[in-house]
Amino acid sequence: MIVPGFTGGTLDRADRLRHDDDALASAMGNWQARLLKLHNYEPEVTDDGRLAWTMLTEAPDEAEFILLGLEDGKPRFAAFVPGEAAPPPFRSPNLFGVLDQLRPGEAATFAAARSVIDWHARHGFCANCGNPTTLFRAGWGRKCGSCKTEHFPRVDPVVIMIAEHDGRALLGRQPAWPQGRYSALAGFLEPGESIEEAVAREIEEEAGVRVSGVRYLSSQPWPFPSQLMIACVGIAQDDKITLDENELDAADWFTRDEVRAALAGDGPFIAPPPYAIAHTLLTIWAAE
Incomplete structure (x- = not known):
């Protein structure tokens, strides 16, 4: 586990x-x-x-x-x-x-x-x-x-997710991150929105990829300052990326072997740190 x-x-x-x-x-x-x-x-x-x-x-x-x-x-x-x-x-x-x-x-x-x-x-x-x-x-x-x-103290829900297509995961990077780091996409839930709807909206907004069949994997409190990270995977309808450059510096598709190698510290990108739910999300997905 x-x-x-x-x-x-x-x-x-x-x-x-x-x-x-x-x-x-x-x-x-x-x-x-x-x-x-x-x-x-x-x-x-x-x-x-x-x-x-x-x-x-x-x-x-x-x-x-x-x-x-x-x-x-x-x-x-x-x-x-x-x-x-x-x-x-x-x-x-x-x-x-x-x-x-x-x-x-x-x-x-x-x-x-x-x-x-x-x-x-x-x-x-x-x-x-x-x-x-x-x-x-x-x-x-x-x-x-x-x-x-x-x-009372509030907790803000955030979806963090990968889109899956043909055995590959869609990951992105933000400009402020260390060079070479890629991670799952993420965004806050909006009022009147389900988790599944937020996952689909955020992936389409940030990468132009439409997804369905969203499934939940895990969650994590994130104390910076106080979010609940909700990790999910969605099935992409195609693999064409249309990047929102206001949100992301880059995005790309990675195979399970590439993700496993990155998690082991010897892959095509730098993986998120082990204490981040993105690391857990990638680990679970790579093992499927």
Whole structure:
């Protein structure tokens, strides 16, 4: 079984504690409670590939705590510091290296923490009336003190897919990527659209290829800032590519042997990193 990156988390999310102020206070006072060590939204990692933790007292005085869950009954928290800038839209080279070091499942905890902290940093004001909001539900919501509207962390669905034609997969590359990298096409779902419809629309918009028979393969949380990546394959009606140069720098068809070679590090293109759902998608497709 292929486990996508950022999945396989081991924490008990302990939703019951989010609704119980006394239980939450007890968890924060537990001598075994720990705080996730983050620097500029990036995790510290131990030599054995585990996330690094510290005492809650190490958080800044103004920090507000988000209950990530329980690990073997021991409370695990992340800290949100009001006024701290949201993370930049790009990922640093250091973060790429850190993600490669993490053990399976550890990245899931980081993904949850980063996404929720990022959400708090961007949602300090009520979308309904514009007044300030405050953290509640152990960090898994914000409430407006004026109109009492409750706000909760959002997850944006994104389809990521390949079109298949005559045993080949359609892959593309964006101009900002490293030279030689190709990956699956991707795009956000739009209101009033099914997953299958979004897959067909995005492939046709970006590459001019019409597909049908869309099938789902896997999914992955993607914490940059907070998407749910939905991996699919569609059957192409033909192999003629009409490139949208506003979206892609190039697109091409690759055989299973070429994809396998790329995943092994010796192919005609550079494959996406193992923690990305595109890597999982290509691995599953290449093995079919």
